[in-house]
Amino acid sequence: MIETGRVVAGYEIQERISEGGMATVYRARRLRDGLVCALKVLRDQYAADAEFVERFQREARAVQSLSHPHMVQVFESGQADGVHFIAMEFVEGPDLKRYLRERGPLAPAEAVRIAVQVCEVLDYAHRHGIVHRDIKPQNILLAPDGQVKVADFGIARALAAVTITQTGTVLGSVQYLAPEQARGQPAGQAADLYAVAVVLYEMLTGQLPFDGDSPIAIALRHLHDTPPPPRRLNPAIPPFLEGVILRGMAKRPEHRYPSARAMATDLLGETAFWREPPAPSAAEATLVARPQGTGGRRRDVRPDGAAARSGRSERRGRDRLRGRTDAGRTWTPAVVTLAVITVGLLIGGVWATWRTVSAYFNVAEVEVPRFIGLPLAEAQARAAEARLQLAVGGRAYSTEIPKDAVLSQDQPPGKRVKVGRVVQVVVSLGPELVTVPDVQGQGLLQARLAIEDARLRVGQVDEAFSDAVRGGLIITQDPVPGAQVPRGSAVALVVSRGPELVEVPLLVGRSLREARRRLEDLGLILRHVRQAVSPDLEPGIVVDQEPAAGTKVRAAEAEVVLTVSVRPGAEGRPPEAPVVTVERRPTPAPGQATPGAEQPTRDPPGTRRTAVRVVVPEGPGPQRVRIVVIDQEGVRTAYEREHGAGERVNVLVRSRGYTIIQIYLDNRLVQEIRP
Secondary structure, eight states: OOOTTOEETTEEEEEEEEEOSSEEEEEEEETTTOOEEEEEEEOHHHHTOHHHHHHHHHHHHHHHTOOOTTBOOEEEEEEETTEEEEEEEOOOSOBHHHHHHHHOSOOHHHHHHHHHHHHHHHHHHHHTTOOOOOOOGGGEEEOTTSOEEEOOTTTGGGGTTSOTTSTTSSGGGGGGOOHHHHTTOOOOHHHHHHHHHHHHHHHHHSSOSOOOSSHHHHHHHHHHOOOOOHHHHOTTSOHHHHHHHHHHTOSSGGGSOSOHHHHHHHHTTSOOGGGSOOOOOHHHHHHHHSOOSGGGOOOOOOTTTHHHHHHHHHHHHHHHHHHHHHHTOOOOHHHHHHHHHHHHHHHHHHHHHHHHHHHHHTOOEEEOOOOTTSBHHHHHHHHHHTTOEEEEEEEEOOSSSOTTBEEEESSOTTOEEETTOEEEEEEEOOSOEEEOOOOTTSBHHHHHHHHHHTTOEEEEEEEEOOSSSOTTBEEEEESOTTOEEETTOEEEEEEEOOSOEEEOOOOTTSBHHHHHHHHHHHTOEEEEEEEEEOTTSOTTBEEEEESOTTOEEETTTOEEEEEEEEOTTOTTSOOSSOEEEEEEEOOOOTTOBOTTOSSBOOOOTTEEEEEEEEEOOOOSSOEEEEEEEEETTEEEEEEEEEEOTTOEEEEEEEEESSOEEEEEETTEEEEEEOO
């Protein structure tokens, strides 16, 4: 292990990412430019093998010259302070193995998308003389933008001399090992395609085709056993995909796809190589073409003159047959008639056969239209116009093709086929819909597990203060519980930070108007204003406050009481400016009477009750007091009446949801409260 912070060959180690049988991978920062990369460091057991290290570095240098969008780029390799390393592109996102553990079997469209990108990069590498030799889900990385990145190109070649029985080396890859690799034979391009077929099998079924108690047992199954048909495990797999997998997993390399590009075109539905029978091997072709002796008759070669004796016996047999034929040369009319009829029938059969074969080969050809993306009915009509037949070979989920539209076709667009040819298509079931679970009130970890178990993923996670939900629990989610959404959709969460605590400011020494404005800015409620005689202070100055300055309180619950100065003899007179105080009232239970009310109050659930008290200031005459309420039900006037100076107005305001209460004097807004 290399400790965090250590610098290796100009790379600062930040954290360990993963550990395998051959090397440990670290997240590191390149000091010269700050680039974040993945640093693969060889294990000690390999670093001590000079031959292996030389082969390892040679292969790494060969891959450095390659560049492909789906290939993890190798920046450099070397040795420093006894550490042999390879610096590679760092890919955010899980590898395919982890992705499958979290999601389970993938939809055919998603599995095809991943497999095609792997085939594209393999085709590029094969054309440059590089065979991967260790294709497996752990080497297939999934970037956040959906792009596939294949890692460890060329590195597996350095392990070619290591047998599968050695612990900690190739054991992790034996489930994807081609039969020729299991035999210890050289692995070519076909071995990579075999591994891709096994990975595709695993993506679509959620399990491997072969398993066993030991690596040797698994390798033997690759050599001798036939894989269980994928559609038996997952009937939603289209027939053509099963055909691609089985051809890719053929035991003999020459029976698999001729190239990664051919496999990709089959996956995309542009060709149908999977339908073609495998070509005979060179040995089989030699047996078929070998001559069987003079005149087409087989002659066995035997020692001790056996062939000569056999020849003499054959000649004696022909002489006896010739004698019998000569004896019967006198033909009767009936025999002649029968012979003529037989010859006529033979000629007629040959003529009919010739006409049938000629008619077949002389059938007109038409060009296959593009059916992908078309509604099934429209595709059938277009096939009829082209004098073709359309057959639905299966249905599969797709996030890209609408429901009941053609997802793929076994004959590629533009190909010329005979009139009347049947074109197999796969029809889209649309996105696979899943039900959003209810995670409100759960912890974030528990919610994440429930969401991923529903085949969804956690989206944006925000935090918010809440008086009703304990800190760390989910307040709200989007989409709402029970909604039907496409599989893999994101669920946004809002996590509670608990009640919002604010610090009561120092209000002593401020004017009443300034103190009230400061409380409003913090969301605190001014519940009551007391008066205290103070001959040395201007009237309306705060001389005391409750709670004290610096106290931590909940903004939604705290209520402040202020004491202001008045001149001697002015006690009980209204202040110069209008004073508004409020008080929250609990909602009574159904049937419970409200103090001062003649009838029981039956407020609907969720009703907010706020007591508003207004002291009417001095004025030239009566002033109109109007209280306006704005809440989720709209805007309305809760109270409106004229009052004289010094009168106290007490109003109980009922509201629902987020509330704003505005107090007007003679149509002039004097205060706004958000209880």
